[in-house]
Each structure stands twice: as structure tokens, then as C-alpha cells.
Amino acid sequence: xxxxxxxxxxxxxxxxxxxxxxxxxxxxxxxxxxxxxxxxxxxxxxxxxxxxxxxxxxxxxxxxxxxxxxxxxxxxxxxxxxxxxxxxxxxxxxxxxxxxxxxxxxxxxxxxxxx
Amino acid sequence: xxxxxxxxxxxxxxxxxxxxxxxxxxxxxxxxxxxxxxxxxxxxxxxxxxxxxxxxxxxxxxxxxxxxxxxxxxxxxxxxxxxxxxxxxxxxxxxxxxxxxxxxxxxxxxxxxx
Numbered sequence: 219x220x221x222x223x224x225x226x227x228x229x230x231x232x233x234x235x236x237x238x239x240x241x242x243x244x245x246x247x248x249x250x251x252x253x254x255x256x257x258x259x260x261x262x263x264x265x266x267x268x269x270x271x272x273x274x275x276x277x278x279x280x281x282x283x284x285x286x287x288x289x290x291x292x293x294x295x296x297x298x299x300x301x302x303x304x305x306x307x308x309x310x311x312x313x314x315x316x317x318x319x320x321x322x323x324x325x326x327x328x329x330x331x332x333x
Numbered sequence: 334x335x336x337x338x339x340x341x342x343x344x345x346x347x348x349x350x351x352x353x354x355x356x357x358x359x360x361x362x363x364x365x366x367x368x369x370x371x372x373x374x375x376x377x378x379x380x381x382x383x384x385x386x387x388x389x390x391x392x393x394x395x396x397x398x399x400x401x402x403x404x405x406x407x408x409x410x411x412x413x414x415x416x417x418x419x420x421x422x423x424x425x426x427x428x429x430x431x432x433x434x435x436x437x438x439x440x441x442x443x444x445x446x447x
Contacts, residue, residue, distance in 0.1 A: 227373070250434060261337070261423050261438030262376070307376060315434030316427075318364070318383055320391070325375035 221245055222310050224324025231331050237295040239327045241308035244289065250315035253282065253293050254323075256305040265306070266293070269314065298331045305329070335360050337439035339424050345445045346414055354409045354442050356424030362437075363429045365407040366391065367399065369420040370441075376423070382407055383429070414446040 223242045231237045241251075252267035268275045268282040268291065275282045281294040295302055306327045313319040337358045346352050358365065366381035368391075378391030382401040396418055398410040407426075411418060424439040 224375075252434070254436075259440070261425075261440050262436075263438065264435045267434070311434075314431070316431050317429055320366075320378065320381060321436060323376040325373065 221322045222308060222324045224308050224327060226327060227325070228328040229330070231295075231298045231329065233298065233300060233331055233333055235298050235331075237293075237298045237302065237329055237331070239293045239306055239308070239329070240290065241292065241310075241324050242288075242290045243310050245310070245312075246289070247312045248310040248322075249313070250311045250319075251282070251284065251291050252309050252315065252321070253280075254307040254309060256307065256326075258304075262305075262307055267315070295329075298329075300331045300333050303329055303331050335437060337424055337426055337437050339422070339439040339442045341442060342440065343443045345447065347447055348415055349413050352411050352414060352444075354411075354422060354424075354444070356407045356409065356439060357405050358407075358424075358426040358437070359405065360426060360428070360437065361404065362426040363404070365401065365424065365426045366436075367397070367407070367409045368423045368425065368438075369393065370423060371420050379409070379422075411444075414444075416446050418444065419446050420444060 253265045254262035255265040256262040279296045284291045308324040309321045311319040367379040368376045380399040382388045422442045
């Protein structure tokens, strides 16, 4: 049973547009929600993360929106650029993401930003 | 520079020929793990290790073995590879204290089993 469902599987956005990737989780014990970005030929790297005590976190053009009651969180990329073209993974874990917790990943979204 | 180093990066092997993918990290992290990435399936954890001599199965452990004899190394062993183990493999590590919620991934190992 997949614990973190991610959509869409792929996304094409024009340069300057807003990219939106959604994730939904089932386990209410999750308390740490990171997003990882993966460029072709590279390993995933932490992009931004949120804990459920806040509804939004912004870092530059990247924003996580979190809806605890709906058990959903999303990544918004404002003013999307061709350099943002990558695969994005949402994830969730228990225990703040540290300690001995394991991350559960979504299946990933391939984002292509057209010039 | 903080690094997780995997080798080999690319490998084509034949069914049944034992192989080992090495992984080493230079951050003194306690937690290490292996993932495989397949199209449409995302990242699935194979095995993980909380510390030296402590390992446990992830979501897809069948056909794999690991060992953790030293803190920095966490090799992935395929005793008898099969074509369904053709995949992109990632080693990862992180600390287990309160600063350790960032997972650091290696650059991946492309494995083809024919």
C-alpha cells in the first residue's frame, strides 16, 4: 500500500509559469515532509521541507503548501525556469525526519519547463 | 566536501554472476541505505542500516544482501543477479541526531543484468 501518492507523473510548463506538484499521505503519524529534486544523471537532493505546525514554507521561488486536515501537501515553483527541469519527489517520515525514521517517497514527477 | 561515493557507476553483467556495488560516505553518518529507482515506481528502499553491524530490510529486499562492518561503508551485494534487478541504484546516508533530517544521495549506479 503506497503511503505517499504523488501527482502528476509528468508535467510540462512554459517558462515563467507556475509548476504545481501534489502529494497526499495516509499515515497521520508523519511529521516531516521534504521535497527532493533530481537532475538527470544525479542523485536526489533536498530542496525544501516542512513540518505540520506550519501551513506554508517559502524558499525563493519554491513554496510548500501543507493542509493537515486534508493530509495533502504540494510544491509550487513560481516563475518556472528551464533549469528547474528535473524529477521531483515528495516524501514523508515520522520523528521529524531524524533519528531512526525512514523516508517514504512518492513515485516522482518529471517536470519539463519549455523555453 | 560531503560525499556519498558509489562504484561502479555503470555495469552490465550476466545473470547469476555475483556482484557488489560499493558505497562510502565521509560524513560520519550512522544511517545508510540503498534505494532502487525504476520508471513509474519512484525510489524504493532495499535495505538500511542504523549503525555498524545493524541492518534491516526495506521495502524490496529480495535478491539483495548488505553488510555494515565499518561506519563509512555499506556495500550492496547481488549474489545471483537476475534481469529484474536491472535498475538505477542509489546509496544514501544521514546523521541520526536532530540535525540529520537531510538525506545525502550518491550519484547512482546503473546496473543492467542480461
